[in-house]
Amino acid sequence: MTRRGLGQRAALRLPSPGSGHGLVTGFGSIVRASRPSTPVGVAMVAALAASLAGCGGDAEAGKRGSGPAPTSSQAAERADWIPGYVARLTPAEKVGQLFVPTVGDAAQGRAMVRRYHVGGVIYFPENLRTPRSTAELSNALQKASKIPLTIGVDEEQGIVSRTPFVTRFPGNMTLGATGRPDDAQAAAQATGAELRAVGINQNYAPDADVNVNPANPVIGIRSFGADPGLVAKMTHAAVAGYQQAGVAATAKHFPGHGDTATDSHTGLPVIRHSRATWERLDAPPFASAGADAVMSAHIVVPKLDDSGDPATLSKTVLTGLLRQKLGFQGVIVTDSLQMEGVREKYSDRAVPVRAINAGADQLLMPPSLPVAYQAVLRAAKSGRIPQARLDDAVARILRLKERRGLFRGTQVDPAKAADQVGTSEHHALALSVAEHGVTVVSDDGNVLPLKGRSVYVTGAKSARVGAALRAAGVKTAGSLGQADVALLTTLNDGASGTAARARALASKPTVVAALGAPYDLDKATRAKALVATFSSAAPAITALARVLSGQVKPTGKLPVPVAGKPVGAGADS
Known part of the structure; x- marks a missing residue:
């Protein structure tokens, strides 16, 4: 996405307006203000990953509509209070819960929350200057809201990253190349802990798309790969x-x-996939994700719905396929309503009403909140949005908030936020994940490892790659003529461009390393070795140097077909 009176409060144990909903740590548990928060260590991340791998954590929550298996009394409480809560909300409050707009500064945000009763907000870099300022903004917005807010961000890591101060992990395709679900889980847990420390309680991640089109301009390395089983697992x-x-x-x-x-x-x-192709290729990751929410796409799939409407506005897709066929009982949130894919056919007043009636529960980033809010409110009052549909959407949103502990506390400690992000443990974890993902696609010339030879480095991020190689004990040369080996690095340069540049270096054995889309390697037939990191972030460059030098054994496997090699190909395959 891009930018363009509740009653019976004590009995329900709900926060009072303005209470700030309690203080939480980065793990979401309530603590007293004087209690210190502990950064997440590598050992803790590993332990959590191992335990969750065995028990599934809360990953079935979205499908079941609840968290970990509750006791009978907990289940009764969860089943009992939310319908009554929804019944006491006014139509204006119910409609407000459906909206997740962008937010400006604290004053603007407080006024917006109070006027429109919004259910959540989404942050962008202008809201994320420092950990402390972000935590302060989150606290201010929560204090202004009668009902705890979902505060979200688009922090996929990799090439879609909005939060400048979090530990930088490689993106999904690197994780797919590791083939290790524990790595994906640990990276997400570390990222989530840092987000939670500044008051962010929803992430619009992970990307569950199966990328089978090398020319895909919007997904690409945001995907875990081209194999639906791998993508589902990760x-x-x-x-x-x-x-x-x-x-x-x-x-x-x-x-x-x-x-x-x-x-x-x-x-x-x-997208021209048949129903059978969709069921085999696209559906599995969503069917088994266990997510709290699923985001709809502004795409048309005629074999799923021949109306010509994008999936976001299709009852056949959202209700028929996602709810009924796949059994998803969590929150359906639209992709940004500012995007052109959902605005081509209908007006900005019609789109949110159609989305709710199609089965969406939350409306993300309307182009104009006042216009969209009034359109939905009028439709709700007139019956064009049935009351049962409205109440169902609000109840699902409240269940998400309850599962993630928001009714038990939302306030964070701004003074401690900076200590909980960018920890040394998380940086070590990011490097480990990056090393696991480096994939030697081929080494036909047996030129790897490079230690003991002089290397001329050219291409994308060449200065940083050269420095990383020297730190790993590899000598670098100032010109091709002085070198034993050439290393060409690419960053989404395209297969033809990469091939041409590799040919120009053919007087020396050449290694081509793709730091972004691995499809750059598809035509580099003159190269003696092909390597993919799927990321140009600092951990990936360090990992590349450690693999090329021989310090680290390459274990990555291709998550997508590249250079004539199938999914699963790698150094020792």
């Missing part, structure tokens, strides 16, 4: 990691955005 693990950190996880983009050459931010993609 999506489920990432969801569990976020949930362990107390952060609601959002699988996206349903019914599957992995085979398109059109960007839904600027147009309306049409």
